[in-house]
Amino acid sequence: MIAKPLWAPSPDRLQNAELTHFTEGWNRPDLAESHDYAGLHAASVAEPEAFWNAVWDFAGIVGDKGAPPSISDGEKMPGARFFPNARLNFAENLLRSRGEGDALVFRGEDKVERRLSWDALRASVSRAQQALLALGVGPGDRVAAMMPNMPETIIAMLAAASIGATWSSCSPDFGKQGVLDRFGQIEPKVLIAVDGYWYNGKRIEIGDKLAAVAAELPTLEAVWLVDYLGDAAQLADGLAHGAAFGAVLESYVAGEPRYTRLSFDHPLYILFSSGTTGVPKCIVHGAGGTLIQHVKEHRLHCDIRPGDRVFYFTTCGWMMWNWLVSALASGATLLLYDGSPFAPDGNVLFDYATDEGMTFFGTSAKFIDAVRKAELTPAESHDLSALKVIASTGSPLAPENFRFVYEAIKSDVHLASISGGTDIVACFVGANPWGAVWIGEIQAPYLGMAVDIWDDAGAPLTSGKGELVCKRPFPSMPIGFWNDPEGEKYHAAYFDRFDNVWCHGDFAEWTAHGGVIIHGRSDATLNPGGVRIGTAEIYAQVEQLPEIQEAIAIGQDWEGDVRIVLFVVTAPGVVLDNSLIDAVKAKIRSGASPRHVPAKVLAVTDIPRTKSGKITELAVRDVIHGRPVKNKEALANPEALDLFAGLSELQD
Numbered sequence: 001m002i003a004k005p006l007w008a009p010s011p012d013r014l015q016n017a018e019l020t021h022f023t024e025g026w027n028r029p030d031l032a033e034s035h036d037y038a039g040l041h042a043a044s045v046a047e048p049e050a051f052w053n054a055v056w057d058f059a060g061i062v063g064d065k066g067a068p069p070s071i072s073d074g075e076k077m078p079g080a081r082f083f084p085n086a087r088l089n090f091a092e093n094l095l096r097s098r099g100e101g102d103a104l105v106f107r108g109e110d111k112v113e114r115r116l117s118w119d120a121l122r123a124s125v126s127r128a129q130q131a132l133l134a135l136g137v138g139p140g141d142r143v144a145a146m147m148p149n150m151p152e153t154i155i156a157m158l159a160a161a162s163i164g165a166t167w168s169s170c171s172p173d174f175g176k177q178g179v180l181d182r183f184g185q186i187e188p189k190v191l192i193a194v195d196g197y198w199y200n201g202k203r204i205e206i207g208d209k210l211a212a213v214a215a216e217l218p219t220l221e222a223v224w225l226v227d228y229l230g231d232a233a234q235l236a237d238g239l240a241h242g243a244a245f246g247a248v249l250e251s252y253v254a255g256e257p258r259y260t261r262l263s264f265d266h267p268l269y270i271l272f273s274s275g276t277t278g279v280p281k282c283i284v285h286g287a288g289g290t291l292i293q294h295v296k297e298h299r300l301h302c303d304i305r306p307g308d309r310v311f312y313f314t315t316c317g318w319m320m321w322n323w324l325v326s327a328l329a330s331g332a333t334l335l336l337y338d339g340s341p342f343a344p345d346g347n348v349l350f351d352y353a354t355d356e357g358m359t360f361f362g363t364s365a366k367f368i369d370a371v372r373k374a375e376l377t378p379a380e381s382h383d384l385s386a387l388k389v390i391a392s393t394g395s396p397l398a399p400e401n402f403r404f405v406y407e408a409i410k411s412d413v414h415l416a417s418i419s420g421g422t423d424i425v426a427c428f429v430g431a432n433p434w435g436a437v438w439i440g441e442i443q444a445p446y447l448g449m450a451v452d453i454w455d456d457a458g459a460p461l462t463s464g465k466g467e468l469v470c471k472r473p474f475p476s477m478p479i480g481f482w483n484d485p486e487g488e489k490y491h492a493a494y495f496d497r498f499d500n501v502w503c504h505g506d507f508a509e510w511t512a513h514g515g516v517i518i519h520g521r522s523d524a525t526l527n528p529g530g531v532r533i534g535t536a537e538i539y540a541q542v543e544q545l546p547e548i549q550e551a552i553a554i555g556q557d558w559e560g561d562v563r564i565v566l567f568v569v570t571a572p573g574v575v576l577d578n579s580l581i582d583a584v585k586a587k588i589r590s591g592a593s594p595r596h597v598p599a600k601v602l603a604v605t606d607i608p609r610t611k612s613g614k615i616t617e618l619a620v621r622d623v624i625h626g627r628p629v630k631n632k633e634a635l636a637n638p639e640a641l642d643l644f645a646g647l648s649e650l651q652d
Contacts, residue, residue: 005436006406007415017433019300026054035434037444038514044447045472048074051448052082052292052475059295059329062096063088063261063288071473077500078490080473082264083288089259090268090287091162094328095122097306102333104151105309105356108228109198109339109348116151121158123254124151128159130252135222137189139164139262142270144188146172146179146210147316148197148338152226152245154325156192161268161287164260165189168270171315171611172197172206178611178633179213182272185282186482187219192245196229200340207235214239224248264288265479271319271422274610274634281489282482285425289475293426294326300447301431302389302416304360306331309386312362313341313349318612319422320362320393332360346371350378357386364394364613365401365417366550369543372404373571384410391416391431394613396518396536399440400544417442419518421504423494426476428468428504429516440540441515449474451516453508458498461510465519465532468506469498477502507534524617526555527562531595535617538566538598541591542584547574552607553598554621556650565624565650566598569607576603602649606640620644 014020014035023032023040031040044051049070056065066085073079095118097103103121106114116124137143143160147153147169160167170182172194183191191214196205214223224245225232236242265286272280298304310327311334314320327334335356341349341363353361371378378384390405390413397417405415415437418430428451432444445451450472453461481490497503507519519525519534526533535553542551550569555562568584570576581601588596608616611634619629623644632638 003438005438006402007413008436009414009433014434018303018305019433022054022058022300025058026051037432037434041445041447045450048448048472055292055296055300055448056083059292059299061088061292061295062093074473075500077473077502078477078487078495080477082292082473082475084264086264086288087261088264088288088291089162089164089261090291091125091158091257092259092261093291094158094326095125095257096329097331098122102309103328104154104334104336106151106336106338107352108148108150108337109201109343111198112228114151121151121155122257124155124249125158125162126255126257127249127252128155129162129257131248132159132163132165132190135190137163137165139260140267141165142186142188143167143190143192144183144186145169145316146174146191146193146213147226148172148194148228149314149316149321149336150194150226150228150338151336152192153316154334156224156245157325159257162257162259164262164266166267166270166284168272169316169321170272171317173199173204173315173636174317174611175633176209176212180216181279181631181633182282183213183217185279186270188217189219190222190224191217191220192224192226194226194228195231195235198339200343203229205229205231207231207238210235211239262287267479269322269425270482271322271425273422274612274614274616279631280634281493283423283478284480284482285476286479289477289479290322290425291326291329293424293474293476294323295329296447297323297427297430298327298330298332301433302360302391303414303433304330304332308332308359308388309335309357310360310362311335311337311349311352311358312391313337313364313367314362315611319425322425324362341367342370346374346376347378347381350382350384353384353387354382358384359386360389360391361387362391362393365392365397366395366613368392368397368401368405372401372408373546373549377408379407379409379411384413387413389414389416389431391418393418393420395615396520396540397440398540398543402437402439419506419516423478423504424474424476428470436513438511438513438515441511441513441517443515445516453510453516454498458501463510465507465509465534467497467522468504468508468516468518470502470504507532521617524554524621526553526564528555528564528595529561533564533596537592538564538588538596541588541596542566542568544591545583545587547571547580548584550607550615552615552617552620554617554624556600556621556624558599563599564596565600565602567602567604567607567620567644569605570603576601600649602647604640604643606637606643608635608637608640610634611636624650
């Protein structure tokens, strides 16, 4: 039986894709006509100056490119600079659209619903900009936010970017120490926070935590409280330098924002590593690199265009928030959501999609899996006729969930499994609108990204599993780490493994279709008998069983080797007995290989995960071996670690 793709673009979709228009404009008519993605990718890597100039022009980036060259020190990694003589402003590019059409639509569970037009958004940014300037905030000053994904967060970020300040954010569910581990390093001048939030129908107050955080950030000159629960004014009165954000904005007359154009690599964002192995690294991203990388991904890979309605389920502590916001530069409406994606049930985001004519639905692989296990069928219950693209990231999307999307959500949709990271605030691999979608595969490396897969000796692999690397510089490489003046931490994070080559830390392999499969993080790979096994390969099998809700696998040091230990969360009412353990092992043996079969299968009631929802194999591995977990504050549910401590079942 010949395998068939799950989906392929129609001739009309191919002809009208933004990627096709770009390729024609880049004077590659042969590639545009044949829709030869591999050829286009090869050209984008071989001719980086021509390619990135073409992206700038196609996206209509506002600013001055400056005199050539467009790339200096183009063979150095780190060290290369893109558009070294350019001047631009990030916020100016995101606020080009005008009129009364929706710029932002917001839902906070079933408690709040709001929308802002493009003109209203620009007016609010103008007011926030004036307030920042009145405090003396200028280029390079840090503005930090402890906020949900709501309009005020975007307003404040754009106001900060408009004057060259550097923005950093986390979500309000972070614990006090988790916030201080991040913002304490970067010494913000302004802190913007919410008075509380809703999650799963519950009112969550954060006043005490916020006061404790603000008290330990001595550089603060203002703390602005955003009203969500109705307590902002009261909380602000009890804080040094406190003020209600709404009142701050109202004290200024709205006008047109003024934009300070700065260098291409002027620091726009400070993002943070997960922090599960120590204090989070502060990763600094430049305005120009972030902008041009995002418009490339939005326009060329995700086919986002003016008037589209773009949603990504994300918090402000995950890079996908930064990625989502940039869709404003393409003239798209942002659909924002804060709260549980299952409040009151798993239909809430599909209700949102139907009500707002969502064209791009971004979520996590875990959400798709949860919808499948809830046995929902949005294709039957919702009108998703406007939906063009479903994107999934955060962890590898299991093969059965590829099938589920097409069987139960929408049969004619571009399913884009994408992968990148906070480190690059972008993607290495993901959506190809010219290509077919094959089960279990990420479609292709992204344009301009010299992605390869190498073995431990640095030799490229055409088959088999190895390290995902990028062999040439790209615009959204960090401009550095905060408080790393010599660049030692930055170099050690990505370039120690292979000289002058970015080693991303993903365990991956090429597919026969030119796509990629990510098997998990390299530092979480399992090594029984010296054979490297990706944890995602195990999850892809065991989580197909209806009795298993979720799983986490670690390698336990045992008798001079490593043995695989699998922990599972069972479905309600299911007991992990010997027959289910046998079924789990049989499923893994037949679907993966005998080497993947765990030596131990144990039941737990919860699995620790980061604030962005990623399970934390390394933290569990440390607990199993009696090592301290260095930064529990990075976890959304640190109490879950106690479930793995001192287990007698792992002593034999």
